[in-house]
Structures are given as C-alpha cells and as structure tokens.
Amino acid sequence: MTQETQVIQSPMLQVEDLRVSFKTGEGMVDAVRGVSFNLGREKLAIVGESGSGKSTVGRTLLRLHPKSARITATQMRFGDIDLLSCSEKTMQGIRGRRMSMIMQDPKYSLNPVMRVGDQIAEAYLAHHKVPRKEADQRVLTMLEAVRIRDPQRVFRMYPHEVSGGMGQRIMIAMMLITEPEIVIADEPTSALDVSVRLQVLATLDDLVSQRGLGLIFISHDLNLVRSFCDRVLVMYAGRVVESIAAADLDKAQHPYTQGLLAALPSVDARRPRLPVLQRDPSWLTEPIHA
Amino acid sequence: MTTTTSPAAFDSTPQSSAQALRQNLLRNLRKLLRNPLSVAGLVVILLLLLLAAFAPLVATHNPLLQDLGNTLKAPSAANWFGTDEYGRDIFSRLVYGSRITLYIISLVTVIVGPVGLTIGVVSGYFGGWVDTVFMRITDIFVSFPGLVLALAFVAALGPGLDHAVIAIALTAWPPIARLARAETLSLRKADFIVAVQLQGASPLRILVRHVAPMCLSSVVVRLTMNMAGIILTAAGLGFLGLGAQPPIPEWGAMISAGRRYMLECWWLVAMPGAAIMMVSLAFNLFGDGMRDVLDPRSE
C-alpha cells in the first residue's frame, strides 16, 4: 500500500519498546509494557478496552503523565528530538506547538470564564510573537476552517454557551491553530451524538489531509476506526497485540482483535447470541504479530 | 493493568457480612494510619480519654483542696504545673478538667449530630417549602457569631455547665444541617436513590437507610473538626464566667481566674492554655485524617 511505504520514508514519530508503570498503594502497576510504532503523515488508530494503556501512550508522548509514573523506552523520537531525555523547556516548545492533544470532553478542557476566541488566540500567542490583531484574524480563519458558520459571533461566546459538537470543534481549532505536525486525539467524539460526531470527524479528516498532519486517534470504537483511520494498533493489557491496515481489519490475525470485532452488535448481522471474548493468558506474553 | 484481573484481586473475597465489614474497617484504619499527623491527633485524643477515665489515679492532689499556705507556687517536683491562687495543684485540676471538656464535647456532639443530620437530610430530600422553612431558620442561626449567640442563651438560661452545653449545641447545628443538605441534594437524583424509589421504598426508609449513611461520613468529619471549636467556645464561656462555675476545674475558667496573676505567675494561664490548644489541635488533625478516609469522593 502507498500509505505504508510513505510511513517508512518519513516517520515523524518513532517509538520503540515504550514502558510506563505507575506507583500505587499496592506497588507498581505496569500500564504500558513495550509498545513500538512509527507515525508518518497518516491517521493511526490506537484501539483497546479500558485499562489497555491506550490513553497512557498518548499522554506519555506529550509528557502529561502523573509524577508517579516511571517511563522507559529504547527510543522515543519526534523528528530529531529525543522525547525521553529532552528538557522540560524543549517539551513546552513542542507541546501545543508541534504536537497537540484533543481530549474527550471539551467541557473540561475549555476555561469556563474566558471567551472562546481569547482562548484560541492565547494558544496561538503562546508560541508566536505576533500582534494581537493578527492573532485574532488567525483565530477567525481557524474557526472558519473547522466549519463554524458564524466565526465572529462564536469568537465572543463563553464555553457554556456552545453545544458539545461546537465545543469539540473549538478544541480542534485551538489545537490546530499552532499548525502542529502531530495531533493526538483521545476519544475525541465519544461524548458526542451520532450526527454531531460525523461532522466533527469530517472536520478533523479534512484538516488532517489538507495540512499533511500525523494523527494518533485513540478510541475504543473499532467500527469507527475501521473506516476513519489508515492503520490500527490494537492494544491489550499494555501491549500492541496487532498492527494492521484499517482496511484489512476483517482479516485480523490475532484472536483478541477477532474477538472484539465479533463481539460488536451490528444492524446487519442478526445473531441470537454474541460470541463472548475468551481471554487467553498467553496474550499477555506472546511475541507480537507483525 | 489488565482487564482480566478483578479490582478486588488484592482483597480476599469475604465470606460473611461481618467479615466484609471488618475488611472495610481495616482498610479505612490502614488509610488513617498512613497519615502521621492524624495519628498524632488520635494519640492525643486517646491520651485525653485515658486521663479522664483514670483521673483519680493520675492526679497527684485533690483538685478542689485549697492549701492557702502554698499559693501561686511555680512548677516544682511537688506541684508539677505549680499551684493557683488558692494553693490547688494545677496539674490535678487539668487532669480532672479533661472530664469536663470531654463531657461538653460528647454532649454537644450527641445533640448536634442527629439534629443537624435530620434537618439537613429532610430539607435536602423533600425540597420545596420544607427546605425553605428549615433553611431560613438555619440562616438566622448562622447570621450570629457562635460565641455571641451562646452568650445570649446562657445569659437567658443562667450560668452553668449544662446551660453552656445547650447554648453551644444551639449554635453548632446549623453548619451540620447545611452540610447534610448539600450532600443530600447531590444524592437525591443519583441512580441508586432512584433505584430504591422504584423498589417502592418509603421516604423514611430512603432517608434512613440510603441517604443518611452517605451523609454520615462527612458529618462525622465535620463534627470532629467542630470539636476544636466547641472546646474553644466552652473555654470562652468558662472564661467569661458563664460556663462551669467555681470550683469546677474547667480549663477556660482556670485561665479566667489566672489572668489576674498572669504577669508574675505565667503557669496559671499557660498550662490550661496549652491543654486547650493541644486538644483542639488534636481534634483538627484527626478530623483531617478522617476526611481523607471517609470522604466518598476520595475512594
């Protein structure tokens, strides 16, 4: 596939054998146990069930993990920067500027007492030394780009005045205005209704392809990922058990991936019972499928 | 962090409800003991309890016995904390005073806890005019400073230890009621309350068995923290001569009596003052630890 070759030519992000463990009351808990992947200008999905470590991977890339976390990796590079060892100052230059993150619920990610436009402008001004006027102009352009119909009006609104879908689009605008190279989206549409979800996805889709970004799309929704992303990493218990082109998901090799797909209820397959996933302890340790 | 391990993997499955309760208590106790400050508070409170229980054994002198030939003596081997203006041993008076302090605290708590909880829970659950009436009454009580209100009550009832207790209780319930009400408001629409409504439970049953136990922990925490305030108010009333009457060795009254000699004989004021400070600090620290353990949000 052309997509695959392109990835090999220009990996923007290289992660090799990433391990994350957290200290809890009951000792160390391994959340991520040896995850490796490359990201190019593509839409890469990380899917898995709760507790699989998929969100931890996303947060670790941006160094947003809690202080109690212990992180090791053979390699974690973004372009020519080593994300493992770089200073916090370098990280601040990357976070939000070259690599940004869209969270699940815009309600908790937007500052409730600040106008929407000001928040986006601030995100831009934090990384670009331009006059405020110019920043505002950029914000309006960006709001238009995420297909908000009346950017002038939305600019002056407070977060509580906008709907969920609009809020998520504002988040996307805020995260993309600094023109990052990589966007990490952690369940960006899980809190949204079907019709709104469609539009937010379309917005994200268009921007990613227009600007040639790398997108890491963290989700639990196999059905969505299958048609939205280029490549899928399936995570189970902190490890990637399968890495597969999204279009080939039906031909997944790993029994876990197969089990997840089979357990999905569907309008098109009426079955009296859904096959229940039988977890095999060997999945925790076996070598990873190509 | 695999999805296969059950979250209870580290707890053995309890075999009876008694065992389940015990496991729960043990876990809470472990949590409490992890915080050194609250352990310190707990130790002081336990000491206070022991002191009060074994006061006759601990005290070196009769706390009420005057010895006019031995007045205002500085701390020494014979009188560890010195003597007061009537020659009474201050250490022994403090030891017996702990009984009075505990008497006030426990009586106030026993009155305030149930009253505040009931008013708050009823008001929060039913809402409407019930809520309006109860909360306006609460507002009236809250709008006066506690000590001033207590003073007014004692002035009306006449000085004395029991009257002081009643006065303090009257000023201490509104914050508890407000707390319980706020807690109830957040619970009222919770799914588990709706579920029990749908089972056909009567409002009384819902309040007693489902809502109140959820409010109980924060009320207990608040009461523990309040104990410091209660001790101080009691001491304040004692100091003003409206609480325990002489010769009862109430700590606040001791400070009040000693203040005339404060410049020459510092121990008359410093010793009971230190006792009050230590005990109220201990209750505050312990309350803090209790909050960490009992607050449902911290689980």
Next chain:
Amino acid sequence: MAMIEVDKLNLSFGEGDDANQVLHDVCIAVSEGEAFGLVGESGSGKTTVLRCLAGQYNHWSGRLAIDGENLGRKLEKARCRKVQMVFQDPYGSLHPRHTVETALTEPLAIHGIGDASRRIDAILTKVGLPTSFRYRYPHQLSGGQRQRVAIARALILEPRILLLDEPTSALDVSVQAEILNLLADLRQREGLTYLLVTHDLGVVAHLCDRVAVMQHGRIVDLIESANLVGCVPEHPYTRMLVEASRHYDRHMADSVAPEAA
C-alpha cells in the same frame, strides 16, 4: 394484549413562556415478551419516556398503562413489583456503602418477601455471578459485574417488565457482549418484556424486535430490526443513524444539516 401502552404522552418542563416541551404525543405499544427499542440522540426524549414509566415524573399528560392497568401519577408499590429498571452507569446505580447482599435484600424487605437468603443465591446464579459475591462492596466489582448486580436487583422482585436505560453504553465491547447475551437469555427464560433506550443502533437491533426512532421528543420512525439487515431505511434520520452505525463516511457528513450554535 399490550404489556406497555404509552398513548399520547406529553411532558414539558418549566411554565409559561419558558415551558420546554420534551415529549410530543408519544405513542408506543409493546406486547408481552417483546423487546422494544427506543433510539435517538441526546435530548430526543427517549430516556424521559422511560422515566415516566418508572414514576420519576408525575406531571405528564396522556395515558400510560402496564398490563392493561392505567398508571397513576404516584409510584405505587404494586407497580414496583411489575416494572423495574436497569441504569446506564453501573458505578452510580449501586449504593457505594451497601454490599451486594444488602442491595438485594432491600427490595425483598420493602415488599415483605421472606426467604431472602435463598432468593439472593438463586438470583446471583441467574445473572451469572458466583454466590460468594454477596458480601462484596461495589468497589470490589468490575463494571460488568456491577451491571449484573444491578440486573439481579431489578429481577429479584420478579417483575414482568424491565426498563433498560443504556445498560451497556458504559461498558467495554467484550463486556457489553456478555451483558447483552445475559439480557437475551433472561428474556427468553423468564418471558420478560423489555423497553430498551439507547443511542447505539447496533445494540438495539441486536436485542430488540422493533425499534422506534425518536427526534426532538417525537417518534419519527418505527422499524422492525429484521428489516434493517443490509438495507437503507427510507426515513432520512433513520438512514443517517443506521449508516453511521455501520461506518464513517466523509460524504455522509455533508448530508447532515450543520448544527446551530
């Protein structure tokens, strides 16, 4: 005869100019032993219908009937024996300080039903939990186990109707499959009637025979799940929901009217 009848159900919140009508002439009839689904997006009023049947609102107008008997405004004990509900969030629907045993004893105690211990063992087995779980607190259970306890609590009064409010939307796919299988089995074995509310068309098509599509407080479409297989529904809104449940399609997004701010 219809087990659940909802006839011209209207409900609004607020008064005068601020009144916000959330249900407009909703009519459904669910026959005995049937599983009926209500799908829609948030604000469509689907959960409100369920809550009216559960006696959570009492200012509705229209007619609600269960097993041929008209429902009053107040929730009577007799209705509780017939209708029970399973909630969306397995973390919020169990009392955090009650053990499984306490949670299951409570409904029996309210209705003065004896033989609690044996009944609890039986119901735990029925929902696929080991009987040793009865002394556990909710925080010692996983999401799927909690939902099983919630189902057990609903079934211990031996109701004829279960109201299911998004019972699997907070669960992982593999756990969702287990719960859906359990619900399907229970319905078959006990002859229960289900009214399921969800936003997930896959779930509703799997579990239900018929589906009503709700939008803005109205029922806009009524379909048989069997007819959905591989087909494109006529009603545009239903079509959008069905297509979106199948896959993401860039072109589909353009056909959906953009939302207002």
